[in-house]
Amino acid sequence: MRDEEETDADGGTTGHVRTKPGHKLKRLAPEEVIRRAGRQLHHLLGHELESVSALRRLDRGxxxxxxxxxxxxIPDTMSVLATYHVELxxxxxxxxxxxxxxxxxGQIDTR
Known part of the structure; x- marks a missing residue:
């Protein structure tokens, strides 16, 4: 059986994934979500995760x-960093x- 996301009575998603009849995949802990995001992004881009600036749990993931x-x-303050928005x-x-x-x-955000 293929994994399917469960729906609630209103047709929205519950955030759980049904793996076998009667079984649910437990929700991931935030720490595990961060590890998985960093590992998969590193695999695609070749860059190590430096830090996390936002984490949000949604109905879809x-x-x-x-x-x-x-x-x-060198110096390190001139290193180029990037922010990536990752969806899981x-x-x-x-x-x-x-x-x-x-x-x-070394750039300060003025926003």
Missing amino acids: WEVDVEVVELER DPRGTLVGYTRTRRYAR
């Missing part, structure tokens, strides 16, 4: 904003990502 070092420079399904599988910002490490 998770959204995580992470910072990665894209280009190391309820099982923690990456379904999409977007680079939302690129900046020098």
Whole structure:
């Protein structure tokens, strides 16, 4: 049987994934979501996770904003970092990502 996301009485998703009849996949802990997002993004981009700036649980899965070092420079304050918005399904599988910002490490955000 293929994994299917469960729906509630109103037709919305419950956030649980049915793996076999009568069995549910437990919700992932936030720490595990962050690990999975970092590992999968590293596999695709080749950049290590530097930090996490946002984490949101949604009905359709998770959204995580992470910072990665894209280009190391000397001095370190001139290294180029990027923020990526990562989307994961309820099982923690990456379904999409977007680079939302690129900046020098020493740059202060004025927003």
